[in-house]
Structure formats: structure tokens, C-alpha cells
Amino acid sequence: MTRIVQKYGGTSVATPGKLRLVARRVRESLRNDVEAVVVVSAMGDTTDELIALAHQVTSDPPSREMDMLLSAGETISAPLLAMALEAAGTAAVSLTGVQAGIRTSRAHRTARIVDIVPQRVLDELAAGRVVVVAGFQGVTDEMEVTTLGRGGSDTSAVALAVALGADRCEILSDVAGVHTADPRLVPDARVIPEIAYDEMLEFAAAGAVVVQPRAVEIAEAYSMAIEVRSTFDEGTGTVICRHPRMEERQKVRGIAHQNDVAKVTLLRVPDRPGVAASIFDPFGQQGINVDIIVQNLAHDGTTDVSFTIAESDLRRARMMLGAVARDVGAQGYMATADIAKVSVVGTGLRGTPGIFAKVFRTLAGAGINIEMISTGEIHLTCIIERERVGDAVRALHTAFELEKI
Amino acid sequence: MTRIVQKYGGTSVATPGKLRLVARRVRESLRNDVEAVVVVSAMGDTTDELIALAHQVTSDPPSREMDMLLSAGETISAPLLAMALEAAGTAAVSLTGVQAGIRTSRAHRTARIVDIVPQRVLDELAAGRVVVVAGFQGVTDEMEVTTLGRGGSDTSAVALAVALGADRCEILSDVAGVHTADPRLVPDARVIPEIAYDEMLEFAAAGAVVVQPRAVEIAEAYSMAIEVRSTFDEGTGTVICRHPRMEERQKVRGIAHQNDVAKVTLLRVPDRPGVAASIFDPFGQQGINVDIIVQNLAHDGTTDVSFTIAESDLRRARMMLGAVARDVGAQGYMATADIAKVSVVGTGLRGTPGIFAKVFRTLAGAGINIEMISTGEIHLTCIIERERVGDAVRALHTAFELEKI
Numbered sequence: 001m002t003r004i005v006q007k008y009g010g011t012s013v014a015t016p017g018k019l020r021l022v023a024r025r026v027r028e029s030l031r032n033d034v035e036a037v038v039v040v041s042a043m044g045d046t047t048d049e050l051i052a053l054a055h056q057v058t059s060d061p062p063s064r065e066m067d068m069l070l071s072a073g074e075t076i077s078a079p080l081l082a083m084a085l086e087a088a089g090t091a092a093v094s095l096t097g098v099q100a101g102i103r104t105s106r107a108h109r110t111a112r113i114v115d116i117v118p119q120r121v122l123d124e125l126a127a128g129r130v131v132v133v134a135g136f137q138g139v140t141d142e143m144e145v146t147t148l149g150r151g152g153s154d155t156s157a158v159a160l161a162v163a164l165g166a167d168r169c170e171i172l173s174d175v176a177g178v179h180t181a182d183p184r185l186v187p188d189a190r191v192i193p194e195i196a197y198d199e200m201l202e203f204a205a206a207g208a209v210v211v212q213p214r215a216v217e218i219a220e221a222y223s224m225a226i227e228v229r230s231t232f233d234e235g236t237g238t239v240i241c242r243h244p245r246m247e248e249r250q251k252v253r254g255i256a257h258q259n260d261v262a263k264v265t266l267l268r269v270p271d272r273p274g275v276a277a278s279i280f281d282p283f284g285q286q287g288i289n290v291d292i293i294v295q296n297l298a299h300d301g302t303t304d305v306s307f308t309i310a311e312s313d314l315r316r317a318r319m320m321l322g323a324v325a326r327d328v329g330a331q332g333y334m335a336t337a338d339i340a341k342v343s344v345v346g347t348g349l350r351g352t353p354g355i356f357a358k359v360f361r362t363l364a365g366a367g368i369n370i371e372m373i374s375t376g377e378i379h380l381t382c383i384i385e386r387e388r389v390g391d392a393v394r395a396l397h398t399a400f401e402l403e404k405i
Numbered sequence: 406m407t408r409i410v411q412k413y414g415g416t417s418v419a420t421p422g423k424l425r426l427v428a429r430r431v432r433e434s435l436r437n438d439v440e441a442v443v444v445v446s447a448m449g450d451t452t453d454e455l456i457a458l459a460h461q462v463t464s465d466p467p468s469r470e471m472d473m474l475l476s477a478g479e480t481i482s483a484p485l486l487a488m489a490l491e492a493a494g495t496a497a498v499s500l501t502g503v504q505a506g507i508r509t510s511r512a513h514r515t516a517r518i519v520d521i522v523p524q525r526v527l528d529e530l531a532a533g534r535v536v537v538v539a540g541f542q543g544v545t546d547e548m549e550v551t552t553l554g555r556g557g558s559d560t561s562a563v564a565l566a567v568a569l570g571a572d573r574c575e576i577l578s579d580v581a582g583v584h585t586a587d588p589r590l591v592p593d594a595r596v597i598p599e600i601a602y603d604e605m606l607e608f609a610a611a612g613a614v615v616v617q618p619r620a621v622e623i624a625e626a627y628s629m630a631i632e633v634r635s636t637f638d639e640g641t642g643t644v645i646c647r648h649p650r651m652e653e654r655q656k657v658r659g660i661a662h663q664n665d666v667a668k669v670t671l672l673r674v675p676d677r678p679g680v681a682a683s684i685f686d687p688f689g690q691q692g693i694n695v696d697i698i699v700q701n702l703a704h705d706g707t708t709d710v711s712f713t714i715a716e717s718d719l720r721r722a723r724m725m726l727g728a729v730a731r732d733v734g735a736q737g738y739m740a741t742a743d744i745a746k747v748s749v750v751g752t753g754l755r756g757t758p759g760i761f762a763k764v765f766r767t768l769a770g771a772g773i774n775i776e777m778i779s780t781g782e783i784h785l786t787c788i789i790e791r792e793r794v795g796d797a798v799r800a801l802h803t804a805f806e807l808e809k810i
Contacts, residue, residue, distance in 0.1 A: 016458065016461035016462045019462055020462065050481065053421065053481075053485065054484075054485065054488060056421035057421045057424055057425065057485050057488050057489050057492065058488045058489060058491070058492035059492075060492065061488045061491075061492075062487075062488065062491055064498070065484035065485075065487045065488045065491070065498075065499055066484070066488075068480060068483070068484040068499055068501070069480075069481055069484040069485060069488075071480065072477040072480045072481045075473060075474075075476065075477045075480060076455065076458075076474055076477045078473070079459075079470035079471070079473040079474040080458065080459065080462050080470075080474060082467075082470045083459060083462050083463045083466045083467060083470045083471075083474075084462050084463060086463070086466075086467055086470070087462065087463035087464075087465065087466075093469070093470075094470055094473055096473070096550070098503075098548070099548055120548075143503070143504055143525075144504075145501070
């Protein structure tokens with residue numbers, strides 16, 4: 001008997017018709033002595049609609065109540081999928097997070113799974129049923145309903161796969177897998193057959209979130225392979241695992257990009273110990289994530305400090321910048337949103353001389369100016385003008401011959 | 406400290422704006438050392454929309470999955486009301502049926518409350534919070550989600566009031582109370598200040614369902630008074646209790662009517678023992694409720710048997726009638742939906758000579774033919790032509806001077 005966990009995203013279950021198609025997909029998976037646990041997200045835009053509803057009631061909804069409200073999304077989609085399976089002749093049962101034994105921390109809206117007590121799930125599998133689990137939700141020791149944060153159903157699925165000792169964990173959605181670049185920018189981008197956990201995490205950090213990073217981290221911790229595939233198209237998709245079979249000549253796995261980026265520069269900041277903390281503490285307190293930070297050598301005892309944030313945080317950041325600049329004694333600041341992030345990702349970057357140079361040469365050859373650079377063990381990120389982002393991704397995709405298998 | 410349970414119906418919480426108004430109404434109730442438990446229904450037509458969604462997935466949804474699906478309606482409205490209260494400065498917390506300790510039987514979609522373990526509710530009240538409980542839902546000993554049937558939030562409210570030893574249970578909706586007749590038919594109908602449990606149950610059976618009958622039965626069993634009032638209008642409403650202060654000259658409490666009625670007659674049925682069972686068993690097996698049955702004296706060894714069913718069951722009944730008529734040896738059958746039910750209700754009917762005659766005289770005076778009659782201790786029901794129902798209700802309302810206090 002093979003045990004699999006499948007997770008279907010919101011667009012895959014957006015309508016009654018799609019739910020019936022997903023039921024057919026699940027039934028196909030059951031051939032050859034397979035038993036299945038299916039994790040579902042809320043239908044379509046349900047979660048966003050519930051959030052909007054809460055904001056019509058109050059501008060500041062308590063997180064504890066938001067979690068109860070948002071849990072309703074998956075409490076709707078899960079029984080509907082179970083009904084679709086039953087209607088097609090497959091015994092099925094839907095379970096809420098609490099029924100599936102998904103115990104979490106008390107951090108409402110960003111709860112972490114601390115344990116899964118899967119007895120009920122195991123009992124239902126033993127009774128020959130497909131178990132449809134409401135994703136995204138869990139329960140604390142005090143029986144308080146929690147949610148796992150944006151994309152949390154991926155985490156539900158991987159954690160269940162680990163707890164159940166599943167042979168396979170499949171994440172099915174409207175994307176065919178992890179691509180060498182965004183296919184909307186690069187027509188000959190291809191699906192990467194295998195990718196390592198840490199590469200996948202870098203892709204996500206670089207803007208290509210195909211699977212929620214926390215889900216990848218759990219999968220990595222327990223060596224659970226994740227298969228990313230399209231719900232409705234054929235195709236093998238991408239396997240996220242520890243040691244992909246190395247394609248030796250492939251030093252770079254793919255090109256990621258992100259447009260939701262803004263750049264802030266504090267001008268001529270006096271260069272003294274503690275100044276960085278003075279700059280970034282206030283942003284942390286406001287819940288604004290700072291991504292890339294660049295600080296160059298000081299001249300005349302001052303230095304320019306640049307950093308990037310999400311464009312969606314720019315309005316709030318602007319409200320703070322005057323005070324921050326004053327506090328650290330900067331001469332002024334600039335803030336702009338006409339930039340984008342382009343990243344080259346792959347374990348092949350490790351210890352392969354010349355790759356960084358090739359990136360810079362390629363962008364220069366396309367006449368694209370690099371405003372900021374950030375490097376890591378398996379990524380190189382450049383901040384460029386937003387209107388050149390398509391050109392940059394295409395040039396790099398070609399330069400590294402990513403269209404070739 | 407006075408402890409109250411308030412229940413708000415679906416139309417009262419249909420929009421974010423109405424939720425804010427309900428929050429204000431709850432806050433007004435909190436004056437004078439009151440602590441409150443608030444039971445909510447699903448917003449507006451949510452329950453019907455969820456049922457429709459299920460039927461788009463399958464024509465025959467399993468009850469167990471329907472309950473999980475339908476529970477989402479109140480799992481949405483309850484936290485939204487808690488948010489509205491918090492936003493207005495009142496500490497509040499929402500609880501699901503399971504969190505509120507509402508334990509039920511295993512009969513999905515028509516579960517009965519078997520016990521309430523209200524510890525969490527009591528803890529939250531002690532902490533100074535308004536407790537908003539998702540109505541309509543409960544949980545079995547196996548932690549399966551159940552629902553209490555149409556109007557089940559009334560039952561949730563009354564059962565919670567009993568379990569919590571509440572001083573008062575209020576049912577708030579878009580009606581001002583129990584009326585002497587439907588105000589849409591009778592402009593000078595007035596709200597009845599007090600009514601006995603058994604009268605209320607007769608009103609419901611006669612078509613005027615203001616509070617779910619099961620809720621009234623529980624209230625009666627535990628002598629919990631129910632106050633029925635409008636959510637948004639001022640006014641004292643109706644108190645449902647054991648012994649209303651008797652208004653002596655008032656022998657009749659009100660006139661109820663119902664249009665969702667159809668009449669079936671089996672013609673010239675051979676009059677022998679067991680024939681009634683042969684007629685009505687098949688309807689029971691199909692879940693078709695038979696309301697009024699009239700069978701007259703036999704002539705020539707045969708008799709006509711007439712009965713009423715809900716008009717919504719007529720299509721299914723027609724499919725069975727040919728076979729039933731054949732089985733019992735009837736000469737034929739008739740089925741029609743152009744009838745209505747008019748009932749005179751009140752404990753005053755008990756042992757008051759002349760009331761029945763007054764009803765018949767009044768209808769005759771209005772030129773209305775009575776097709777069937779059914780009587781009980783505190784009701785008299787006549788089946789008449791549907792197009793005369795307004796005339797009948799008005800004539801009876803005037804005859805018994807119900808417009809007068």
C-alpha cells in the first residue's frame with residue numbers, strides 16, 4: 001500500500017465544476033493500491049473575501065477572531081470535495097484541523113504546527129476512505145482555532161505527510177512546476193525536473209514562491225520529497241528533494257524576479273557604531289521587512305545606506321523616514337518604487353568561478369544598469385530598473401542556456 | 406449581576422453595517438450589571454447559499470459533510486460580531502459550538518442537543534467578555550460536527566440559557582413579536598404581550614413559526630421564559646412563558662394561516678381495518694409529513710379519505726398516489742394545491758362553548774366554504790380556498806376583536 005498526501009490550491013477548487021475535476025484527479029491517483037489524504041485550500045478568493053468582510057466591520061480585527069473567521073474558508077471547501085468524491089463513488093470524509101489533530105502554537109494568523117496527532121486520519125484511511133483535510137487551520141492546546149499564514153495549506157500538507165509517514169507529498173495547483181524563469185516573461189522557460197530544498201527556498205526569497213517556504217523547511221527537516229505539479233495538465237512537474245541528480249553542466253537552476261520591491265536610501269549618514277540598529281529597529285517594530293541592505297565605505301565620516309522593502313510597505317515607510325533620518329543624523333533620504341529584483345539561483349553557484357562575472361557581463365551587454373547587488377551561497381541578486389526586468393530575465397535565461405534540458 | 410442570552414437571526418446580521426448595529430444593541434443590553442451570551446445565525450442567506458453550492462457539486466450530499474459545510478455559516482458570523490463588539494470597545498470572544506460545549510446526538514442535519522458543558526462560556530463571562538456563540542452547530546462525543554436543523558439557532562440559545570441558568574433568553578429578529586395575525590394580511594394586527602408555551606407551539610404548527618418549536622419545547626421543559634423582539638425597533642415584544650397573565654375576556658390569542666398546503670383525497674376507499682396504515686405508511690417512508698386527516702362515515706362500505714401535506718411535497722406525492730390508491734382499492738384520487746389553512750389559536754378555546762360555532766358563522770358570513778376541519782384543545786383549523794385566505798383571517802381577527810388590547 002502506498003500512502004500519498006495531495007494538496008490542491010484555491011484556484012484548483014474555485015468552483016463546483018473544478019471540485020468535480022479534482023475529485024476525478026484524486027480517483028486516478030488511487031489506482032495501484034494507493035491510499036490518499038487530500039489537503040485543500042479555500043475556494044478561489046474566499047480567504048481574501050473573508051478578510052475584506054472583516055475590514056468592513058472594523059479596521060483592526062483581533063487576530064484571534066480573524067483565525068476563527070478565516071478557518072471557515074477551508075471548512076467549506078473540504079466537505080464539498082468529500083461530497084464530490086462520494087458522488088463519484090469514492091468513500092471520503094472531510095476533517096477540520098482539530099479533527100485531523102493539527103496542533104499549533106498560539107500565534108494567531110501565523111501559527112506554527114507543533115504536533116500532529118493523526119489517529120483519526122489513520123482510522124479513516126484504515127476504513128478505506130479518502131481523508132480530505134481542511135488546510136491552513138489548526139488548534140491550540142486550549143482548543144483555540146489558529147491559521148498558519150498565507151499559503152499555510154502547503155505547510156498542512158507537508159506536516160501531515162511527515163506525521164503519516166507518507167510515501168509522497170504532492171502540491172497541485174495551476175502551475176506546472178518550478179520554472180527556470182517566469183514563463184510569462186520567457187516563452188522557452190522550462191519546468192525544472194528536480195531541485196534541492198535550499199534552492200527552492202532561495203527561489204522563494206527571490207520572488208518565485210511556488211511552495212510556501214515553511215513547508216519546504218519542514219520537508220527538508222524530515223527529508224520528505226515534495227512533487228509540484230499542475231492539477232489539470234499532464235506532466236511530471238518538479239520534485240523538491242535533498243539531492244537532485246546533478247546535471248553537471250548546469251551551474252544555475254533558474255532566474256527569479258520580483259516587482260513588488262521599493263528602494264530607500266538614507267543620504268550621508270554619519271558612520272558610527274549602532275547607526276544600522278537605529279535605522280532598522282523602527283522598521284522592524286512596524287513589521288516592515290527589510291530585504292537587501294547595501295552600505296558602502298564611508299567618505300568624510302558619512303555613508304549612504306540603501307535597502308529594499310516590499311512596495312506594499314512603502315507608504316508606511318515614508319511616514320517614518322523623516323524621523324528616522326533625523327534620528328541618525330542623515331542629510332536626507334530618497335524612496336522609489338520603480339525598481340525590481342532579478343536573481344540567479346542554483347547550487348551550481350557554489351565555488352564556480354566566473355558565474356557572478358557572467359551575470360554582470362550579461363546585464364551590461366543588455367544595457368541594464370545594476371543599482372544594488374546582494375550575494376549568497378546559492379544566489380546572486382541584482383536590483384535594476386523595473387521597466388527592464390523582462391529584458392534582464394530573458395538575457396540571463398539565454399546566457400545560462402536554461403532553455404536546454 | 407443579571408445574565409442574559411440573546412439570539413440574533415440571519416437578517417439581523419446580514420451585512421457588516423447590520424453587525425455593527427447589533428453590536429450597539431448588545432452594548433445597550435449590558436447596562437445595569439448585565440453579562441451577555443449572544444447566539445448568532447449565519448448572515449442573511451448564507452445557509453441557503455451553502456446548500457445550493459453543495460447541490461452544484463452533487464445531487465445527494467452526505468448529511469455528515471453537509472453539517473461540516475453548513476457550520477461554516479455561523480463560524481463566519483460569530484467572529485464578525487465579536488470583532489464589531491471589540492471595535493466598539495466591548496471585550497468579546499466568539500466560540501464555535503464545540504468550544505461552547507454544545508454536545509448533540511449523532512443525527513446529522515437534525516441533531517438534538519443532549520448536553521451543554523459550558524465551562525469555557527462561564528470562564529469567558531467571568532473574565533468580563535461578551536461571549537458570541539455560533540448558533541445552529543454542535544458536536545457529538547466523537548467530535549463530529551452537527552447542525553440542529555432549520556432555525557436551530559433558537560434551540561442553541563434556549564439550551565444555553567438553561568445550561569447557564571440565565572435570567573432571560575431573548576430572540577431578536579426582524580419581527581416585533583408574535584402577532585394576533587400576519588400584519589401583511591391584517592393591518593391592525595397587534596403584538597401579543599404574553600403567550601403560553603403550548604399556544605406558541607400551536608401557532609407554529611398552524612404556520613406562524615416565530616420561534617423554532619424545539620426551542621419552545623426546551624424552554625417549557627425548564628420553565629425558561631423567551632422574549633421575542635425586534636432587533637432594531639423599540640417595543641416590548643412577546644414573552645413566551647408558562648402562565649401568561651390571563652386577559653379574561655380574550656378567549657382566542659390569534660389567527661394563524663399557512664399557504665404551503667396541498668390536499669389529497671382518495672375516493673371510495675373500502676372501509677376495513679388497516680386501510681389507514683396502508684395509505685399513510687408509504688408517505689411516512691418517503692418522509693412526507695401528513696398534517697390533517699379527515700375520514701367520514703362509510704356508506705356502501707366505502708369512504709373518502711382526505712389529508713393535507715406541504716405543497717412542496719405534492720410533486721413527490723403525486724408519483725406515489727396511483728400505486729397507493731390501487732393498493733387500498735380506492736376508486737381514484739384527487740390532489741390539489743389551491744387551498745390554505747386558517748387556524749384560531751388560544752387556551753381560551755378550552756371549555757369555552759360557542760367559539761367553534763363563532764368561527765364557522767364568521768367564515769360563512771364572509772362567503773367562505775370550509776373544505777376540512779381539524780380541532781384540538783387550543784386550536785381550530787379550517788382548510789379553505791387559497792384565494793380567500795386573506796378574507797378569512799381578517800374576518801376572524803375582527804370577529805374575535807383581536808385588534809383591541
